[in-house]
Amino acid sequence: MATEVKVPTLGESITEATLGQWLKAPGEAVKADEPIASLETDKVAVEVNSPVDGVMGEQAVAEGDTVEVGAVIALVNEGASAASAATPAVADRNAVGQAEAAAPTEPAAAxxxxxxxxxxxxxxxxxxxxxxxxxxxxxxxxxxxxxxxxxxxxxxxxxxxxxxxxxxSAPAAGAPVAAVAAGARKEERVRMTRLRQTIASRLKESQNTTAMLTTYNDVDMTAVMDARNRYKDLFEKKHGIRLGFMSFFAKAAVLALRDVPAVNAAIEGDEIVYRDYADISVAVSAPQGLVVPVVRDADKLSFAGIEKTIADFGKRAKDGTLKIEEMKGGTFTISNGGVFGSLLSSPIINLGQSAVLGLHRIEERPVVRDGQIVARPMMYLALSYDHRLVDGREAVTFLVRIKEAIEDPTRLLIDL
Known part of the structure; x- marks a missing residue:
């Protein structure tokens, strides 16, 4: 008996996906709830599990094909053995392989x-x-x-x-070899993944629909680095998570969003929607591209709560197990290009939001303190904002609030 494998529900407003990879080949034994295929949606990769124990049967679609929710993509043969359930295509493939094995061939790769x-x-x-x-x-x-x-x-x-x-592999003896000129240039065409297509589309749409402007500042990281070095061991011992810089910036952003509510707002039609909560989107690098999961109610979370949430997002982004609902919404975004060595950049606003804060690498630079030139660990900050909603004065004020909170972390504790 063959059981149909269908494309599962992928989330609100998502009706189709791309078959990214078959994880099981026809004729292979599978168990119930074992992943047999990976789908690429606009946001994340979703695994399709086998509904029953059995053997992988016919695959109705190929890698790279677009499939709709509810469509049948494969069959699983219940009660069959791996040896007897191979499809004709597999049998043909095995026959070809045997024929090739009988003839003298060139050395093969692993x-x-x-x-x-x-x-x-x-x-x-x-x-x-x-x-x-x-x-x-x-x-x-x-x-x-x-x-x-x-x-x-x-x-x-x-x-x-x-x-x-x-x-x-090496060419067979006597086979004609095409001459390749020294320094010859090559090209390779690779189909864009659905996620990369969506990223490209949304970024361009953001540029087309927002009046985007970026303002810059720099911040002395001495106080935060000292606090982190002083308490990181106690923090990790108590909370089971390392104390990083992102929790400081998330907390600083929460304070600044309260002082400048326009940065936390959004334009919908001819209305401005102001939010009294802070759902902070955090840009995370994943193998398929950049994803932006949301730290919900960041204004109510502790330092440890923020660090644990971000660490979990980072791990599951690499594993490809982030859920679609975890990347929906968000009122403000923090993007840390400094982890890749970026000195300065102008981040692009996430659609549905009005601003994004860009963090960059920390490096010692000469600055003047009390009339003396000294070396300090400095970081450039960049705030890209929608000028239709956020005025220049508000954007600069917001960035100054971030700077003040980072240079004097006590403000984060007394809500100042």
């Missing part, structure tokens, strides 16, 4: 993927494995369920001292 390979590789990972001529079974995967990521393969290649990708 196996990359197949029915007997415990590690199912995504197209991007498979390509890198082939380029470097590596054996994926000897690489430790850090992705979900031990799956290989592109970074895992690159790290393995680096560990072997490979400066450049190696050829996948």
């Amino acid at each position: 196996p990359v993927d197949g029915d007997d390979d415990p590690k199912t590789l995504s197209p991007a990972v498979r390509r890198v494995v082939l380029e470097h001529g590596l054996d994926p079974s000897k690489i430790r995967g850090t992705g979900k369920d031990g799956r290989l990521t592109k970074d895992d393969v690159l790290a393995a290649a680096k560990a072997q001292g490979q400066a450049k990708p190696v050829a996948v």
Whole structure:
């Protein structure tokens, strides 16, 4: 008996997705609730689980195809064995493989993927494995369920001292070899993922619909760094989480949003919506691209609560397990490009919001204190805002409030 595998409900207003990757091949044994496919939506990757125990049967769609909610994408044969449930396509493929094995062939690269390979590789990972001529079974995967990521393969290649990708296979003796001129340029076309298409569309829409302007300031990080160094061990011992800089900036943003409510507001039609709560979106880097989960009620959370929430988001963004509802809403965004070494940038406003705060790397620079030139750990701050709603005076005031709170963290405790 064959059971249909359908595209699950993906969330409010999401009606379709892209089949990003098959995690099981026809003929492979599967268990109930075991992931068999990965879907890419506008926001996150969603796994499709097998509804029953059995063997993977026919796959109705290919990787890269668009599928609608409720559509049948595969069949799972209940009660069949892996050996007997292979589809005709699999049988044909095995026959071809046997024919190829009977003939003399050129040296082959290490196996990359197949029915007997415990590690199912995504197209991007498979390509890198082939380029470097590596054996994926000897690489430790850090992705979900031990799956290989592109970074895992690159790290393995680096560990072997490979400066450049190696050829996948050598041409057979006597075979014609196309001449490749020295310094020849190559191109590769890769289809954009649904998430990357959505990011591109939303960023461009933000530029087209907002009167975006950016104002800058710098902040002396001495006080925050001293406080962090003084209490980080006690903080981690008590709360089980490291004390980072993001909780300081989130708390500072909460104070500034109260003082300048227009930054926390949004334009809807011909109305301005003011919020008395702070749901802070935090930009997080994920393998598929940038995602922006929301720290709900940041104004009510403690330092530890904010740090735990952000750490959880970061971990699950890498694993691809963030939920769609966790990235909806948000009244204000903080984006930390400093973790990648950015000195200064002009962030783009998240649609539905009126401003975004950009953080950057900390570096020692000469500044004047009490008439003396001294070295201080300084960071540039950037606030991009919708000038239709936020005036320049309000934007500068907001950024100054952030600066004051960071340079004197006591303000965060006494709500000043």
